[in-house]
Amino acid sequence: MNATISEPIAPILSSPCELLIVGAGPAGLAAALAAAPSGARITLLDDNPAPGGQIWRAGPAVRLPPQALRLREALARCANVRVLCGTRVVGLVGERELLLEDPERGWVQRYDKLILCTGARELLLPFPGWTLPGVTGAGALQALIKSGLPVAGERIVIAGSGPLLLAVAATARKCGAQVIRVAEQASLSSLAAFTAQLARWPGKAIQALTLVEKSYRTSSNVVSAQGNGRVESVRLQQGAKVIDIACDRIACGFGLIPNTQLGQLLGCLLASASGGAQGLAFDAFQATSVPDVYAAGECTGFGGSERALTQGRIAGHAAVGNIAAAQRCWPERARWEAFANQLHRRFALAESLKQIPRPDTLICRCEDVPHNILTQCSGWIDAKLHSRCGMGACQGRVCGAAAQFLYGWEAPVPRSPLSPARIATLASPLNSD
Numbered sequence: 001m002n003a004t005i006s007e008p009i010a011p012i013l014s015s016p017c018e019l020l021i022v023g024a025g026p027a028g029l030a031a032a033l034a035a036a037p038s039g040a041r042i043t044l045l046d047d048n049p050a051p052g053g054q055i056w057r058a059g060p061a062v063r064l065p066p067q068a069l070r071l072r073e074a075l076a077r078c079a080n081v082r083v084l085c086g087t088r089v090v091g092l093v094g095e096r097e098l099l100l101e102d103p104e105r106g107w108v109q110r111y112d113k114l115i116l117c118t119g120a121r122e123l124l125l126p127f128p129g130w131t132l133p134g135v136t137g138a139g140a141l142q143a144l145i146k147s148g149l150p151v152a153g154e155r156i157v158i159a160g161s162g163p164l165l166l167a168v169a170a171t172a173r174k175c176g177a178q179v180i181r182v183a184e185q186a187s188l189s190s191l192a193a194f195t196a197q198l199a200r201w202p203g204k205a206i207q208a209l210t211l212v213e214k215s216y217r218t219s220s221n222v223v224s225a226q227g228n229g230r231v232e233s234v235r236l237q238q239g240a241k242v243i244d245i246a247c248d249r250i251a252c253g254f255g256l257i258p259n260t261q262l263g264q265l266l267g268c269l270l271a272s273a274s275g276g277a278q279g280l281a282f283d284a285f286q287a288t289s290v291p292d293v294y295a296a297g298e299c300t301g302f303g304g305s306e307r308a309l310t311q312g313r314i315a316g317h318a319a320v321g322n323i324a325a326a327q328r329c330w331p332e333r334a335r336w337e338a339f340a341n342q343l344h345r346r347f348a349l350a351e352s353l354k355q356i357p358r359p360d361t362l363i364c365r366c367e368d369v370p371h372n373i374l375t376q377c378s379g380w381i382d383a384k385l386h387s388r389c390g391m392g393a394c395q396g397r398v399c400g401a402a403a404q405f406l407y408g409w410e411a412p413v414p415r416s417p418l419s420p421a422r423i424a425t426l427a428s429p430l431n432s433d
């Protein structure tokens, strides 16, 4: 049955829950499993078709690792955890009420306690040619491949910064692509310092060894993409040299930025955990600055799935009052915060990347706003008023982060609705009691 504006919302969907968890990546899964033994009525929701988040994204080209399967199976055994996939939070309605939407209907979800596990997204830095078909984010290409995009035989260049580049290269190679270059902007000395520290996290050292790429180059970044209607080659700055490489795809991502929008809408303060981009601020129990709202995983700062799992566990235990169990996870969290700290330090973005856009390079691709218009603006509000920058479909999620890096502007303050939503969904608060 499809809900319309006048139809009552199915009670099973709108029934209040004691604990609502937004995001079913590693952090959300761990939070739900930690909280479940309390017997509380828990709802775990995610906008993807299956739980797993970014790292364990399901799809036709994916064989999930045993850890992901174990977590999913454990979740299926928890009778008090309701899992809603393909469901996203569109905005706020009132005190402890969120507006949700799935492919068929919208409804108001009430909760007593909330754990935000909304993850992170890629930082995309615009360069000449970045809007050509065939150019994507690095993680975006990985998601497309996992969802079935055929890349066998294609020549792919992966560029940007951070360990995700190597994970993407491995996924592409496994599906038959030729990864002809992985261009990392960090220097060899930074990378050597990072690698030297890896013995502190043996699992990570082993993972790094399995991902080693012979096409990997440091002090290397994308300058431009060329092509007639589709990408045909990439120009790279490689140390002092500039080189051109023929390719079929470019996948480019400059690290991750926490998805803080929902937390900000709720009034949660931001902080820079482990020295990275600002995420949702949290205390020892993963509580945010807003009472009964917790945050875990990459919405608090980028640091990998192990950090997300540990933070999720602490938030889940704390939200149902199991303080001792939460405290037992503190040493583990400290270990992964130290790893995150290394990541941020060793893969810090070079100032020289700010010189990549040309005057006519589009920064806001939704509203076609070029770099030379934005360099004349004093900040985000000025840019919105004079150029419509950030007012398109992505609502500044892509260009806002780029502008923050390029011009040092404060990120745009999110507003409801967080994403495009159906009129019937936006009207559903009027229909709830």
Ligand SMILES: Cc1cc2nc3c(=O)[nH]c(=O)nc-3n(C[C@H](O)[C@H](O)[C@H](O)COP(=O)(O)OP(=O)(O)OC[C@H]3O[C@@H](n4cnc5c(N)ncnc54)[C@H](O)[C@@H]3O)c2cc1C
Residues within 6 Å of the ligand: 022, 023, 024, 025, 026, 027, 028, 045, 046, 047, 048, 052, 053, 054, 055, 056, 087, 088, 089, 090, 117, 118, 119, 120, 121, 122, 138, 139, 140, 142, 143, 164, 167, 168, 256, 259, 262, 296, 297, 298, 299, 303, 304, 305, 306, 308, 418
């Ligand atoms: C594109 C991408 C690819 C990545 N690939 C890898 C990889 O291959 N290997 C690796 O080690 N690390 C990878 N990472 C890093 C990885 O995200 C983390 O290590 C780990 O998955 C973080 O777990 P998390 O639970 O904090 O967040 P995530 O795994 O990101 O999970 C957050 C979930 O919340 C959902 N969500 C967010 N907002 C809403 C909303 N409003 N309504 C409903 N649902 C919402 C998201 O769709 C997502 O499923 C990737 C990151 C990105 C951005």
